Amino acid sequence: MAPEQTPLLQGTLDLLILKSLALQEMHGLGIARRVGQITSETFQVKPGSLFPALHRMEQEGWLTSTWGESENNRRAKYYRLTKAGRRQLETETERWGRISLAIAQALETP
Amino acid sequence: MRWFARFASLFRNLSHKQEHEQELDQEVSSYLDLLTEEKIRDGMAPDAARRAARLELGGVEQVKEQVRDVRVGIWLETLLQDIRYGARVLRNNPGFSLLVVLTLALGIGANTAIFSVVYGVLLRPLPYSHGGQLVVAHQHTLGQSADIPFSYKEVLDYREQTKTLDAVVEYHSMYFLLLGDDSAERVRTAVVSANFFDVLGVKPLLGRTFLASDESQNADAVLVLSYQYWQSHQGGDANIVGKVFHMNNRPHTVIGVLPPVPQYPAENDVYMPTSQCPFRSAQTFMANRRNRMMTVFGRLKPGVPLPTAQADLSMIASRVESANPDVYPKADGYGVAVAPLREDLARRARTTLLVLLGAAAFVLLIACANVANLMLARLLKRERELAVRSALGATRARLVRQLLTETVLLSLTGGILGLELAYPTLTLLVKFAARFTTRANEVRIDGVVLAFTLGVSVLSGLLFGFAPALSSRQRVSDALKQGDGQATSGRGRQSLRAGLVVLQIAVSFVLLIGAGLMIRSFEKLLSVDPGFSPERVLSLNLSPNFSRYTESAQFVALGDNILRNVRAVGGVESAALASNFPFSPMALTSGPGSVNFDIEGRPVSSGDLQPRVDANGVSSGYFETLRQPLLRGRAFTDHDDANAMKVAIINNSMALHRFASEDPVGKRISFDSGKTWITIAGVVGDAREYGLERTVSDEVYLPADQAGFGGSLLVRTTVDPMSITPLIRKALHDVDPQLAVDQVETLEYLQHESLASPRITTILLGIFAGLALLISASGIAGIMALTVSQRTRELGIRMALGQSKSSVVRMVVRQGLIVALAGTALGLIGAMILARLLSSLLYATSPTDISTFAAVSLLFIVVAGLACFVPARRVTTIDPFIALRQE
Numbered sequence: 001m002a003p004e005q006t007p008l009l010q011g012t013l014d015l016l017i018l019k020s021l022a023l024q025e026m027h028g029l030g031i032a033r034r035v036g037q038i039t040s041e042t043f044q045v046k047p048g049s050l051f052p053a054l055h056r057m058e059q060e061g062w063l064t065s066t067w068g069e070s071e072n073n074r075r076a077k078y079y080r081l082t083k084a085g086r087r088q089l090e091t092e093t094e095r096w097g098r099i100s101l102a103i104a105q106a107l108e109t110p
Numbered sequence: 111m112r113w114f115a116r117f118a119s120l121f122r123n124l125s126h127k128q129e130h131e132q133e134l135d136q137e138v139s140s141y142l143d144l145l146t147e148e149k150i151r152d153g154m155a156p157d158a159a160r161r162a163a164r165l166e167l168g169g170v171e172q173v174k175e176q177v178r179d180v181r182v183g184i185w186l187e188t189l190l191q192d193i194r195y196g197a198r199v200l201r202n203n204p205g206f207s208l209l210v211v212l213t214l215a216l217g218i219g220a221n222t223a224i225f226s227v228v229y230g231v232l233l234r235p236l237p238y239s240h241g242g243q244l245v246v247a248h249q250h251t252l253g254q255s256a257d258i259p260f261s262y263k264e265v266l267d268y269r270e271q272t273k274t275l276d277a278v279v280e281y282h283s284m285y286f287l288l289l290g291d292d293s294a295e296r297v298r299t300a301v302v303s304a305n306f307f308d309v310l311g312v313k314p315l316l317g318r319t320f321l322a323s324d325e326s327q328n329a330d331a332v333l334v335l336s337y338q339y340w341q342s343h344q345g346g347d348a349n350i351v352g353k354v355f356h357m358n359n360r361p362h363t364v365i366g367v368l369p370p371v372p373q374y375p376a377e378n379d380v381y382m383p384t385s386q387c388p389f390r391s392a393q394t395f396m397a398n399r400r401n402r403m404m405t406v407f408g409r410l411k412p413g414v415p416l417p418t419a420q421a422d423l424s425m426i427a428s429r430v431e432s433a434n435p436d437v438y439p440k441a442d443g444y445g446v447a448v449a450p451l452r453e454d455l456a457r458r459a460r461t462t463l464l465v466l467l468g469a470a471a472f473v474l475l476i477a478c479a480n481v482a483n484l485m486l487a488r489l490l491k492r493e494r495e496l497a498v499r500s501a502l503g504a505t506r507a508r509l510v511r512q513l514l515t516e517t518v519l520l521s522l523t524g525g526i527l528g529l530e531l532a533y534p535t536l537t538l539l540v541k542f543a544a545r546f547t548t549r550a551n552e553v554r555i556d557g558v559v560l561a562f563t564l565g566v567s568v569l570s571g572l573l574f575g576f577a578p579a580l581s582s583r584q585r586v587s588d589a590l591k592q593g594d595g596q597a598t599s600g601r602g603r604q605s606l607r608a609g610l611v612v613l614q615i616a617v618s619f620v621l622l623i624g625a626g627l628m629i630r631s632f633e634k635l636l637s638v639d640p641g642f643s644p645e646r647v648l649s650l651n652l653s654p655n656f657s658r659y660t661e662s663a664q665f666v667a668l669g670d671n672i673l674r675n676v677r678a679v680g681g682v683e684s685a686a687l688a689s690n691f692p693f694s695p696m697a698l699t700s701g702p703g704s705v706n707f708d709i710e711g712r713p714v715s716s717g718d719l720q721p722r723v724d725a726n727g728v729s730s731g732y733f734e735t736l737r738q739p740l741l742r743g744r745a746f747t748d749h750d751d752a753n754a755m756k757v758a759i760i761n762n763s764m765a766l767h768r769f770a771s772e773d774p775v776g777k778r779i780s781f782d783s784g785k786t787w788i789t790i791a792g793v794v795g796d797a798r799e800y801g802l803e804r805t806v807s808d809e810v811y812l813p814a815d816q817a818g819f820g821g822s823l824l825v826r827t828t829v830d831p832m833s834i835t836p837l838i839r840k841a842l843h844d845v846d847p848q849l850a851v852d853q854v855e856t857l858e859y860l861q862h863e864s865l866a867s868p869r870i871t872t873i874l875l876g877i878f879a880g881l882a883l884l885i886s887a888s889g890i891a892g893i894m895a896l897t898v899s900q901r902t903r904e905l906g907i908r909m910a911l912g913q914s915k916s917s918v919v920r921m922v923v924r925q926g927l928i929v930a931l932a933g934t935a936l937g938l939i940g941a942m943i944l945a946r947l948l949s950s951l952l953y954a955t956s957p958t959d960i961s962t963f964a965a966v967s968l969l970f971i972v973v974a975g976l977a978c979f980v981p982a983r984r985v986t987t988i989d990p991f992i993a994l995r996q997e
Contacts, residue, residue, distance in 0.1 A: 028137065029144040047141060047167050052180040059181070072147060077137045 013053050015096055016043065018062065018081065018089040027068075027076035028054065054079060062088050127187070134174055142167055175503035188508070189515070196516035206488060207520065210481050214524025214570065216881060217474035219531030222555070222563045224470045226532070227539050228463050229562070230553030231456045237371055237552070239311030243410040244451035245275070246375075247423060249402075252443035252719070259402040262395065264430070268406065268446075271426045274419040275408035279303035282404045283378055284387065287655050287850055289356040296653050296850040297339070300378035301387040307334075309409045310374070317351040317366030324365075325383040327391070331362040332383070337370040339379040358388050359657030372552055374455060375405060388656065399437050407451065420448050441719050459546035461950050462871050468947075469624065469878040472617050474570060476882050479610045479617075480889045482574035485517065486607055487896050489578050510579040517575030518568055525567030529555075532563075545867045577606060607893055608929050614889045615933025616940055618882035619970055623941035625879035626962040627948055628872040631955040635865060641797035641806070642692060643737040644857035646683075648831035649691055650823045650838070651853040654846060665819040666752065668846065669729060672823065675841040677731075681829040682838075686732035689820035692799040693860035695853075702800050702807040709768060710778040710787060723764060723808045725781075726799075727817030733759075733794055735826045741765075743775040743792030750813035757791040757813060764808035765793045779810070788812070801864050803953045824857075831856050871951065883973060886933075890977035894926045898984050905985055906993025915986050922985055926978030934970050938963070 020026065020034040031054075032045045057063045062085035070076045081089065142163055149159035167173065181187070200207040235241050247268065249258040260268075260280065269278040281302050288297045303309075304325040312319070315337060324332050333355065335344065344350055353364045362382070385391050395401050410419055427446040431438040438444040449457075456463075489496075496509055504512075536555065543550035652672070659665055669687050676685045690697050702724035714720055730746045732738075741762060750757055758779065765774045778787040796806040814820050823842075827834060835854055842849055898905070905918055945957035955962075 027144065028141045029148070047138070047173050048176055051138070051141075051173055051177045055177050056180040070144060074140060074143055074147070075136070076140045076144060077133075 011092075012043075012096075013045065013049060014057060015089075015092045016045075017050075017053060017057065018085060018092060021063070021079060021081045021085070022089060025066075025068075025078045025080035027070060027078050029076075031079065057085070060088075061085075134177055138167075138170055138173055142170075169503065171503045188511070192512050192515035193519060195512065196519050199516060200519065203488070206484065210484060210520050211524045211527060213477045213481060213885060214474075214521055214567075215527035215531060217470075217477035218521075218525045218528030218563060218567055218570070219535070220470040220528075220878065220881075221467075221474055221566055222528055222532040222559065223535045223539055224463070224467045225562050226536060226555050226559040227543050227550075227553050228467050229558055231459050231543055231547050231549045232463060234549075234552060234558075236374070236452050240309065240409055241311070241452065242450075243276075243412075244310065245408050245410060245416070245419065245448050246451050246454045247278075247406040247408060248447050248449070249427075250445055250447060251438075252441075260404045260406050261399050261402040262390070262404070263399040264402070265404060265406060267430050268408075268423065268426055271429070272408070272419075272422055274411055274414045274422040276411050277305055277309045278406060278408045279306045279309050280384065280404040280406055281306065281375065282387075282390065283376060284389070285653055286357050287653060287848070288380070289655065289848070295343075296852055297379040298377075299387075300373075300376075300381045301384055301390055302381055304383050306381075306407075307368075309407065312368060312371060314366040315369040316348075317364070319366055319368075320381075320383050325385050327385055329383075329385065331357070331360045331386045332365045333357075333362045334366045334368060334381040335364060336368050336373060336378055336380065338377065340367045343379070358386070360386075362386070372549065374451065374548065376548055377551075399434060408448070416448065416450065423448050439720065455549050456547045459543060459550075461947075462546065462867070463543070465624070465948060465951065466871070466874055466878075468944075469621055469875055472621050473878050473882050473885075474566070476614045476617050476885050476889075478570045478574040479614045480885050480892075481517075481520070482577050483607055483610045483889055483892060485513075485574060485578040486610075487892065489513075490896075513579040514572060514575045517579075518571035521567045521571030521574070522564075524570075525563055528567075529560075529563055542867070542870045577610070607896075611886075611889050611893050611929050612933040612936060614882075614886040615930055615970070615974070616936035618879070618886040619934055619937025619966065620940045620944055621875070621879040621882045622966045622970070623937075623945055623963065624948055625872070625875040626966045627945060627952055627955055627957060627959060628868070628875050630959060630962050631952040632865075632868055632872045634954045635802050635868060638798065638802040640692065640802060640861065641738060641795050644692070644861050646827050646829075646831050647735065647857040648825045648827060648835065648838070649694065649853070649855055649857055649860065650825070650835075650842075650851055652687075652821050652823055652842070653850040653852075654819070655848045658848070659819075662752065662818065666815050669814055669819055670748075671845045672842060673729060673731070675845055676823065676825060676838055679834060679837045679841050681827050681834045683826040683828050684731045684735045685823065685825045686735045687729040687814050687820045688732055688822050688824060689727040689814075689817070690799065691822050691824055691857075692736070692797055693801070693857060693864045694822065695860070695863075697800050698864055701804070702809075705781060707810070708780045708784055710780070710784075721768065723810050725810045725812060725817075727814045727820045728811050729814040729820065732811070732824070735824050736797065737826075738797050739795040741793045741795055742773070743790070745792060745794075746811075746813045751815040754816075756786060756788040756816055758788045759792040759794055759811040760790055761794055761806065761809040761811075762796050763806045764810065767808055802861075803868070868951070868953070883970075887973050887977040890926060890930060890974055891981050893929070894922070894978050895981035895984070897925070898922060898981055902988055902993050906988055906990040909988065910990040910994060919979075919982050919985050922982040923975075923978045926982065927974065930971070930974030930978065934967060934974070937970075938967070 016035045016039070017031060020031050020038065026034060028047070028050060032047075032050055035043055035045050054063065054065075058065060058079070062082060063079045064082055065077050065079050067075060068078045145163040145166060146156075146159045149162055150156055154162065236244065238244070247260075249260060249264070251258065259282070265278065265280045268275075272278060279302065281300060283298060283300050285296045286299045288295045302320075304320040304322045307314070307319040314334070317334075319334055320332070323329055335350065340346060340350060344353075347353070350364050350367060354361045355364070356362070368381075389395060390403075408419075410416070423446045427444060431440075431444045499512075500506070500509060533555065536553065540550050540553045543553060654665075654668060659668060673685055673687065676682060704722040705725055706720040707723055708714065709721065728746065730748050730750070733740060733745050742765075743759070746757070746759065760768075760774060768774070769777060774790045774793055777790050779790065780787050794811070796809075798804065798806060799809070800807070825831065825838060839851055842851055901922075905922075908918055909915065941963070942958060949957045
């Protein structure tokens with residue numbers, strides 16, 4: 001069931017979290033599941049790295065959080081992108097594009 | 111924007127810590143709930159789902175700790191937390207904390223006090239605008255002190271020929287009488303070149319300093335007052351400039367007042383240009399290249415390094431030498447040395463101060479080792495606490511940081527207390543340093559010293575904190591499994607503790623050797639026979655108004671009148687006048703003088719050194735007053751006046767040195783290359799005139815009436831000498847109301863004072879060494895006590911198996927003694943190397959003095975033995991049954 005797992009590259013987790021939150025606000029477990037889903041389970045985010053990342057990004061001003069009700073009426077903390085967070089997503093996406101292109105080129109070179 | 115967000119978070123984090131923690135807790139548990147729910151939805155049983163969720167999450171506390179670690183300002187928060195926690199731990203162990211803080215306070219206090227003196231005297235830049243470029247020149251010849259003053263012609267030579275110095279200025283200091291209508295006040299007067307203050311870079315507070323025109327022969331006489339004199343004697347009179355005083359029979363106008371800066375090379379009351387000093391400006395003085403009394407200062411040209419200036423002056427010296435072969439015979443080895451003024455002013459203080467600073471640093475090192483040992487012992491009891499904390503998610507680095515925070519907290523408290531201790535001792539230390547250098551007045555606790563104290567405190571905290579912190583156990587489970595109070599320390603830590611004790615013992619051994627050598631040397635100084643009897647002898651300094659005594663006959667009459675009047679005072683046994691007397695403060699600082707002389711019938715061949723001797727003019731009754739024994743011939747009488755045959759009395763050293771196999775009485779010597787001959791009339795015993803520690807130099811005594819008025823009066827009394835000073839003063843006033851009398855002291859006091867600096871150095875080193883011994887002994891006792899309490903079970907088994915109590919005690923003591931002996935052996939080697947640094951402070955004592963080393967070693971073994979034995983005796987109180995049951 002579980003596909004091959006790849007360790008997360010430095011900075012990649014931030015980008016994936018920003019991307020997951022691009023459409024709607026989500027709680028922690030939701031984000032973890034969403035990341036798994038959009039990367040076809042290549043990356044599985046453990047709470048030990050998810051929570052520090054969320055708190056760090058909130059301090060950077062990219063995310064805000066509010067307490068809300070989950071689909072099953074459980075209290076959960078929901079995270080949402082801020083304006084700064086959207087800008088960060090754009091920059092990060094662009095940067096990632098450059099990096100992956102460069103790496104791909106490098107690897108194609110005979 | 112981002113920085114603002116971070117800052118806002120920092121503020122939030124710090125101010126709403128409680129809420130934050132709650133929220134984090136809720137967030138993690140809500141995550142766990144959601145995860146469990148998900149698993150139930152996937153078809154797991156509720157119990158199994160919860161367990162699986164927990165496993166997936168990992169440790170709740172660890173996750174929370176990881177979140178805390180990314181918080182902005184986490185370091186500050188942790189630090190505050192560590193400090194709070196540390197303070198609580200320390201408060202809960204008041205005995206331990208007090209012991210540590212006091213030990214450190216003593217160590218840091220001693221270092222702060224000594225460092226403030228070292229900094230003020232040796233390191234602080236001179237407070238003059240050209241301070242760094244100022245240099246002093248010293249002339250030297252072979253076999254003479256390296257500090258021969260300059261004559262006028264020599265000053266001119268260097269001034270005119272130098273290429274590396276911007277300016278060459280001269281200085282000498284004399285006492286003159288500042289006359290009022292019916293008073294005579296002796297003022298210490300510096301006689302300086304006109305550009306003296308410009309070279310130093312001193313601007314006047316009031317008026318002006320000297321101009322070149324003030325130094326010309328027929329200029330009006332002017333004075334510049336020192337700030338201190340202006341304040342203390344002229345009441346800080348704002349209109350002082352223009353005021354006229356009488357001095358040397360001329361009106362002198364005040365033209366300026368100096369700012370309150372330290373004066374170099376000495377504190378003076380007033381300053382005058384060279385042309386106004388009747389001695390310095392006399393044609394006869396200036397014409398003779400041998401009339402030396404001035405000190406020479408210079409200022410390096412910008413960018414000129416000292417060695418270049420030295421080479422320049424040496425070249426001038428060799429030119430001067432070859433141009434005047436009669437004054438500087440080749441064999442004399444004439445030369446000149448140039449040194450930075452800052453170093454020169456402190457050169458006599460340097461060794462003593464550095465030795466004391468080293469000793470203080472050693473004491474602190476021992477204190478740190480001792481505290482480290484205490485920390486190690488205490489850590490044993492905290493092993494479980496630390497293990498629990500690391501089980502709760504604290505990283506090893508975090509624990510080490512916690513321990514270091516505690517130790518730095520302790521050392522900073524010790525530092526503050528040490529500073530409190532340093533303040534009161536500083537006054538004493540300044541008085542002590544003033545015996546070596548004028549710069550002692552500049553000693554104070556300032557920013558640099560405070561920074562030093564802070565640095566030393568933090569450093570010692572880290573020093574004694576690191577060893578224990580790094581040795582804290584890594585294996586959490588081991589520590590958790592152990593029962594309370596049963597933790598035994600590992601082999602590594604045991605040897606670390608032993609190593610610390612060895613270090614303490616070695617360092618205190620070195621200190622004790624240092625103190626022992628100083629005590630031995632001081633004992634020898636005290637047992638030196640001064641060669642005369644200082645009991646009940648009073649010395650007074652007399653300054654007649656020189657302008658009223660112009661003929662030598664007037665001086666002779668003055669001397670006769672003084673002696674007649676003083677000898678008539680009740681309680682006076684005998685009295686004499688002299689140009690110098692034993693232990694006079696002047697003699698102690700300047701050391702013996704040196705004049706060339708010839709012995710009749712023994713011409714000096716051109717390659718040989720001219721004989722030299724220290725000369726002293728003394729009146730009749732001098733040897734009787736001092737009880738300096740007459741060995742041969744006769745003493746001076748009142749008949750040895752200007753009209754009588756010229757006579758001299760020599761000391762025993764000179765008799766042996768110059769007339770080894772002959773009887774010196776009747777031989778003739780000359781101080782003017784044979785123009786007049788002086789017959790030796792007697793030989794007296796050696797007197798240690800220039801300090802007990804100085805070897806007696808050759809000495810010639812000349813009758814005061816033939817040699818000139820001596821300004822010192824010596825009176826031997828039958829009663830307490832101080833009690834009759836008013837009578838003596840009155841007798842002197844009757845001779846001449848304008849005769850200034852000061853520096854009234856007993857010779858006994860002066861002798862005592864002459865030993866003040868070795869005495870205080872010895873006492874200070876003794877205190878440091880005693881402190882070190884005490885700390886080390888408590889260190890040994892501490893490690894022994896701990897060993898015994900840790901090995902209670904083992905020792906109990908041994909006793910249960912039949913080993914006798916005394917043999918168990920012996921075994922424990924033996925182990926302690928091995929540590930003590932290792933320390934002593936290490937200390938012995940250290941002392942052999944380091945004691946050499948003391949050699950310049952020691953009198954007639956070798957730095958490897960066998961008896962000192964033996965005595966200190968013995969003392970150490972006794973103290974170490976006691977320190978081992980007392981805790982080891984607790985072994986006898988062990989009941990094998992209780993010890994075995996203990997679990």
